[in-house]
Amino acid sequence: MTIYIFNPEHDLCLANGDRNFVPPSSALAFARSGVGAMRIIYGDNAVVIAADDYKSWRQNHPHVELNAVVPWGWNKQLKQTLLRQGMELEILPDDRKLESIRKLQHRTTVLPLQPHAWSCCSVDEVRQVLTKNDSIVLKAPWSGSGRGIRWVDGDLSQNDISWINKTVSIQRCVIAEQRKQVTHDFALEYVIKDHKVHFVGYSLFETQSGVYRCNILLPDDDICKTLQISDGFKTMLAKWLELYIAQTYEGYVGIDMYKTPSGEFFVSEMNLRHTMGLVAHQYLLRHPEAYGTKWNPEL
Numbered sequence: 001m002t003i004y005i006f007n008p009e010h011d012l013c014l015a016n017g018d019r020n021f022v023p024p025s026s027a028l029a030f031a032r033s034g035v036g037a038m039r040i041i042y043g044d045n046a047v048v049i050a051a052d053d054y055k056s057w058r059q060n061h062p063h064v065e066l067n068a069v070v071p072w073g074w075n076k077q078l079k080q081t082l083l084r085q086g087m088e089l090e091i092l093p094d095d096r097k098l099e100s101i102r103k104l105q106h107r108t109t110v111l112p113l114q115p116h117a118w119s120c121c122s123v124d125e126v127r128q129v130l131t132k133n134d135s136i137v138l139k140a141p142w143s144g145s146g147r148g149i150r151w152v153d154g155d156l157s158q159n160d161i162s163w164i165n166k167t168v169s170i171q172r173c174v175i176a177e178q179r180k181q182v183t184h185d186f187a188l189e190y191v192i193k194d195h196k197v198h199f200v201g202y203s204l205f206e207t208q209s210g211v212y213r214c215n216i217l218l219p220d221d222d223i224c225k226t227l228q229i230s231d232g233f234k235t236m237l238a239k240w241l242e243l244y245i246a247q248t249y250e251g252y253v254g255i256d257m258y259k260t261p262s263g264e265f266f267v268s269e270m271n272l273r274h275t276m277g278l279v280a281h282q283y284l285l286r287h288p289e290a291y292g293t294k295w296n297p298e299l
Contacts, residue, residue: 002068003057004038004048005082006031010073010273014102015142015171019076028052037279037297038072040286051078054085066091073273074101074251100248105272107141107175110255113240113267117177123164126156126176135179137210138164141171149210151179180266182207184227184259187277188234192246192253197238200252203277206294214296215280227259245272252278 007013008030009023031050038048049057051071069091071078076098083089103109108119120126129136130152138160140148148167152160167174185207189200202223204216218226237255245253254275256268280295 001047001064001066002070003054003066004042004046005051005054005069005071005078006035006038006048007051007072007078008034010071010075010078011143011147013075013077014073014105015140015148016077017102017142019080021077023077034297037276038274040279041274041282042070051081051085054082054087058086073271074098076102097248101272102142104245104249105142105270106171107139107143107269108173109244110267110270111175113237114177116180116266117175119173120164120176121168121173123156123161126164126174129176130155133176133178137177137179139175139177140167141173141175151209180258180260182258183261185256185268186223186227186258187254187256187275188237189275189278189281190238190241190253190255192241192250194250195242195246197241197246197253199234199238200278201281203254203275203281205277205280212276214294215277217280217284217290217293217295219284219291228263229259229265233265254278 009027012023012027013021028050032053035048035050039046042048047057066088069082069087074093074097076095079092079095079098082092111117111119118125118129120129126136126138135151135153138150138152143149150160150163156164164174185205187203187205189203191198191200202220204218204223204226206213206216224230241253249272251272252274254271254273254277256271257265258268259265276297279297283295284290
């Protein structure tokens with residue numbers, strides 16, 4: 001059978017990089033309370049647990065043959081936790097694959113899709129970006145869910161400088177993006193299998209200061225009408241994923257984007273894992289009566 005792991009602490013583990021990293025208790029609590037998110041994708045009968053609960057699950061199911069593990073996202077900390085819980089090494093990905101996922105998740109990977117963003121390896125380089133852009137957003141290369149983001153207007157504060165120096169020393173650089181007004185946040189959801197990229201659907205969501213708040217449950221056609229976006233965009237991103245991601249990664253991918261008041265579209269980030277946008281997309285398919293509502297699995 002296949003067992004599914006809900007590990008929403010994944011982004012924190014990738015950013016830290018240490019297989020022995022201990023995520024905050026709030027993230028681990030959500031991992032236990034939010035297992036239903038994976039069942040929305042894989043069905044009500046899917047066996048979904050938090051990583052720390054595998055040992056007790058195995059004790060209650062000693063004769064079940066386990067042949068696959070599908071987590072929210074793969075990282076070294078998850079693998080180490082499952083090994084400590086008694087999971088067999090043979091069904092877990094090797095460290096080279098996990099390191100490849102982490103390398104691809106570094107924000108510099110998507111810079112070719114972001115003409116409005118630059119990799120900066122020093123405070124001076126960030127200041128050079130600021131000379132041409134009065135307002136910017138600084139992002140740590142490994143971060144997610146609104147963490148590792150700083151908003152800068154005019155000049156760098158001493159706290160900004162300290163953060164830049166620390167982040168560069170640990171993550172090689174920081175990403176400086178032009179700060180733009182946003183009318184809509186949305187994502188394109190894909191799945192990669194056998195080196196082929198398949199489009200799953202769109203998701204429309206709301207953020208506050210870069211932090212995810214909720215999804216707006218609309219079908220793909222309605223989202224495209226709201227955004228006034230063509231299918232050519234999803235085809236272009238699929239081709240990029242096939243060229244640069246699909247040869248070494250398999251699983252779900254979400255590419256977050258936003259639209260500005262002038263009607264321009266910009267790539268915000270890429271997530272090599274399951275996403276709340278994917279969950280929301282599947283939820284609406286199962287619950288069409290939720291059309292048009294705002295949805296957050298934590299609410």
